[in-house]
Amino acid sequence: xxxxxxxxxxxxxxxxxxxxxxxxxxxxxxxxxxxxxxxxxxxxxxxxxxxxxxxxxxxxxxxxxxxxxxxxxxxxxxxxxxxxxxxxxxxxxxxxxxxxxxxxxxxxxxxxxxxxxxxxxxxxxxxxxxxxxxxxxxxxxxxxxxxxxxxxxxxxxxxxxxxxxxxxxxxxxxxxxxxxxxxxxxxxxxxxxxxxxxxxxxxxx
Amino acid sequence: xxxxxxxxxxxxxxxxxxxxxxxxxxxxxxxxxxxxxxxxxxxxxxxxxxxxxxxxxxxxxxxxxxxxxxxxxxxxxxxxxxxxxxxxxxxxxxxxxxxxxxxxxxxxxxxxxxxxxxxxxxxxxxxxxxxxxxxxxxxxxxxxxxxxxxxxxxxxxxxxxxxxxxxxxxxxxxxxxxxxxxxxxxxxxxxxxxxxxxxxxxxxx
Numbered sequence: 307x308x309x310x311x312x313x314x315x316x317x318x319x320x321x322x323x324x325x326x327x328x329x330x331x332x333x334x335x336x337x338x339x340x341x342x343x344x345x346x347x348x349x350x351x352x353x354x355x356x357x358x359x360x361x362x363x364x365x366x367x368x369x370x371x372x373x374x375x376x377x378x379x380x381x382x383x384x385x386x387x388x389x390x391x392x393x394x395x396x397x398x399x400x401x402x403x404x405x406x407x408x409x410x411x412x413x414x415x416x417x418x419x420x421x422x423x424x425x426x427x428x429x430x431x432x433x434x435x436x437x438x439x440x441x442x443x444x445x446x447x448x449x450x451x452x453x454x455x456x457x458x459x460x461x462x463x464x465x466x467x468x469x470x471x472x473x474x475x476x477x478x479x480x481x482x483x484x485x486x487x488x489x490x491x492x493x494x495x496x497x498x499x500x501x502x503x504x505x506x507x508x509x510x511x
Numbered sequence: 512x513x514x515x516x517x518x519x520x521x522x523x524x525x526x527x528x529x530x531x532x533x534x535x536x537x538x539x540x541x542x543x544x545x546x547x548x549x550x551x552x553x554x555x556x557x558x559x560x561x562x563x564x565x566x567x568x569x570x571x572x573x574x575x576x577x578x579x580x581x582x583x584x585x586x587x588x589x590x591x592x593x594x595x596x597x598x599x600x601x602x603x604x605x606x607x608x609x610x611x612x613x614x615x616x617x618x619x620x621x622x623x624x625x626x627x628x629x630x631x632x633x634x635x636x637x638x639x640x641x642x643x644x645x646x647x648x649x650x651x652x653x654x655x656x657x658x659x660x661x662x663x664x665x666x667x668x669x670x671x672x673x674x675x676x677x678x679x680x681x682x683x684x685x686x687x688x689x690x691x692x693x694x695x696x697x698x699x700x701x702x703x704x705x706x707x708x709x710x711x712x713x714x715x716x
Contacts, residue, residue, distance in 0.1 A: 343639060343642045343643070344638045344639060344641075344642045346645075351645075351646075351649050352649075355612065356612060356616075356646060356649035356650040356652070356653050357612060357615035357616070357619070357646050357650065358646060359615060369601070369604070369605065369608075370608060371604050371607075371608050372608050372611045372612065373608075373611040373614075373615070375611075376604065376607040376608055376611055379607070380604050383599075394588075396574070399574070399576050399581065399585050400574065402576075402581040402584070403574075403575060403576050403577050403578075403581055406577045406578040406580075406581055407560065407561060407562060407577060409578075410562035410564060410578070411561075411562070413618075414562070420639075424639075425636055425639065426636065428634075429633075429634045429635065429636045430634065431630055431631065431634045433549045434548060434549060434625075434630065436549075437548045437549045438548070440551075440556075441556075441561060441562045441563060444556050444557075444561035444562075445561040445562065447561070448561050
């Protein structure tokens with residue numbers, strides 16, 4: 307299997323952490339890729355994903371698995387199932403819903419990043435930025451209060467959440483989430499003790 | 512159960528079609544909601560989803576299931592499982608990956624819509640619009656060529672695809688997808704014969 311990724315992508319990092327935790331990382335060849343809106347990439351769009359997004363898992367028969375949650379589900383299944391995403395019952399829908407929220411928080415932070423780092427300065431819209439940032443921030447607030455998340459066995463909610471927090475550090479270093487959300491700070495400190503999390507941390511800004 | 516939705520939301524429509532096809536629509540109370548970036552909605556953000564997105568399924572115990580795929584998976588499970596999303600094997604990862612691509616196409620079309628209908632005119636960036644539109648268009652091109660999709664029993668790929676095509680009609684009426692993609696036109700015509708699809712069509716632009 308081959309995984310397209312970049313070191314800074316929080317979506318690809320989720321998959322890399324999951325693959326390490328599931329004991330499957332040695333079966334995956336990592337293919338570095340660089341992707342940015344407004345940059346054409348006909349080869350990637352035509353052969354891998356018309357959305358030009360990372361990550362994508364390319365199976366040995368050539369078929370492509372996207373997006374990051376689907377890849378994690380696929381790897382979880384390969385490892386026996388029900389490891390990082392509960393297989394059934396209320397726990398399944400809780401974790402899947404939590405993961406969707408964190409995915410949306412990451413999407414919102416990415417839109418903030420594009421607004422300030424990609425869009426020409428004269429065309430930036432503060433109200434859009436503020437709105438997207440509020441989605442991420444309200445999400446962090448929700449998880450800071452949902453302390454039961456932190457005591458569960460490792461799951462995709464926890465993996466996605468640490469990736470989102472480190473993405474905030476990477477791109478919004480002065481946002482102050484540690485001061486605002488002390489439970490998230492303690493959670494993040496604990497997660498960083500895991501080699502899978504520590505060793506996949508994004509480059510320093 | 513209660514489902515937050517708007518008549519124009521392709522994401523909510525996916526769930527409505529799925530609920531009808533699974534025989535569960537009578538168990539769902541539809542809650543109309545209006546959501547737009549830059550419009551605060553502290554009540555929805557605090558009680559339902561910090562991302563302020565539609566749809567959300569509110570279960571009888573008050574827990575919230577998001578996003579649209581997770582809701583469809585939940586309903587599919589309620590209906591016995593493996594109906595609209597294959598339960599296992601290569602078919603599962605194929606359909607899940609196809610659905611992720613269509614979800615991304617919808618996200619891209621929504622960003623195009625926000626760029627032209629929401630963002631002040633002086634702040635619009637054509638290169639961004641073109642890039643997002645290209646993602647949707649390349650996706651339609653992929654599915655037009657993937658004719659095996661159209662002959663399968665009804666699944667979430669087909670449901671998402673018809674919602675994406677009708678969203679193109681709603682917001683980008685002159686984009687010309689019928690001329691460019693004749694296989695998608697035939698597929699769309701056939702899908703519109705289903706009451707679940709026909710009766711949930713978005714309002715005319």
